[in-house]
Amino acid sequence: MIVGNGDVPQGAAAAIDAADLVIRFNDCRSVGKGGTRTDIVAVCNTGRPALSMLGGGRWKTSDAVRQAREIWSVRSGAKFAALRAELAKTHPDLDDFCDDYTAGFEAFAHATGRRHRMIPVETHERLDRDLARFASAPYVVPSSGLVVIADVLSEFVQPGDDVVLAGFGHSGWEWHPFAAERRYVDALVAEGRLRRLGQPQPSDFSQGA
Template identity: 65%
Template sequence: MTRRIAIVGNGSVPEGLAATIDSADTVIRFNLCRSAGPGGVRTDIVAVCNTGRPALEMLAGGQWKASGSVRQAREIWCVRAPETFAALRGPLARSHPDLDDFCDDYTAGFAAFCEATGRSLKIVPAAAHRALDVSLAAFDPTLYVVPSSGLVTIAHVLESVAAAGDRVCIAGFGHEGWQWHPFAAERRWVEAHIAAGRLERLDG
C-alpha cells in the first residue's frame, strides 16, 4: 500500500498543516521536536544529532526524554554515522579548531535510552552521507562542514526507506541556520527533487 511519510523540520510550519501531518502514515521530527504543536503532534521517529552539543543537551537532562514527542516515538534515528565523524575530527581540528567538540559521539547514550525504553535505534549509514555529499556537489555548495541533519534524513528516506509509490512530504524546512551547513545548495537539491516528483513540500 502507498504510504505518506511526513518529515517535519524545526523551522516555521505554515498554518493549517497540523491535521495533514498527523494523518501521515509516518511522521519524522528532529532533536527537540520544536515543530510539535503548529506542525501537529504525531511523532513516530525522532531523528537526532548524535554528536556534539545537541546530543549532550538531549541526553544530559530529563526534558528531552520526557517530552511528549519522544515518549510516543517508536524509533530514534542517529543521523551522524560515528565512523564519518571520527574521520572528520582530525581535519576539523586543523580547519575549524573552534568545533573541538563537534565530533564527540554520543550514539551509545541514545542506544542505552532505546534499550531501556523499548524503542528501536537506527544509525543512518555513512554511505548515505557520502552519497549526499556527491549529489550536493552539483548545486555549487559553498565551503561547508557537513550537510544538515534534515537533508541527511530526507535523502536517507528517499533512497532507503520510501518504497515505490510512497509520498515523501516535507514541512518546516527554511534552509537556513548554522553557517557550516550548505543551506543554499540544500534548497536547490530539495527543489530539484520536488521538480522530479520524488518529494513534495507541504505549503498549507
C-alpha cells in the same frame, strides 16, 4: 511526513498528524503548530546537541520523544572521528563537534523499548557528492534534515508513496550548506520524488502542466 524545526504553514497540524508516518528532529520544536504525532525522532548524535538531549532529562520525557517508536542517529561515529583532525585546523572552535554519543541514544532506546537505527554512512557520503552538483560553498556537514530526506528516499520509499516536507526553511547553522540543500530539494521536488506541504500531490497535476 518529514517535519523540520523551521516554520510550518498555517493549518499544517491536521495534515501532519494525518500522515502514515511522521519524522521529527532533535528537540522536536515543530510540535504544536506542526501537529503532535511523532513516530520517529532523528537526532544529531554528536557534539553539543547530543549532550544536551541526553543530559538533564527534558528531552527524554518530552511528549514527542515519549510517543516515538524509533530513534534514528544521523551521524556515523566513524566518519565524524575521521573529520576531527581536519576540523581542528579549519574550525578549532568545533573542538567537541565530533564527540560521539551514539551509545547514549542506543542505550536510551533499548531501556525504553524502542528501536534505535543508525543511518548508513553511505547516505552522508552520497550527499556530499550530490551537493557538489549544486555549487555548494565550503561546509562542514549536510544538515540532519537533508541526511534524513536522502535516507528515506533511498531506503524506504515504495512506488506510490507520497513523501512530504514541512518546516524546512533551509537556513540555520552557518556551516551547513543550506543554499545547495535548497537547490537539491527543489530538484527532488521537480523530479516528483517528494513535495513540500501545501503543494498538490503528483496525481493532482494536470497532464502536461
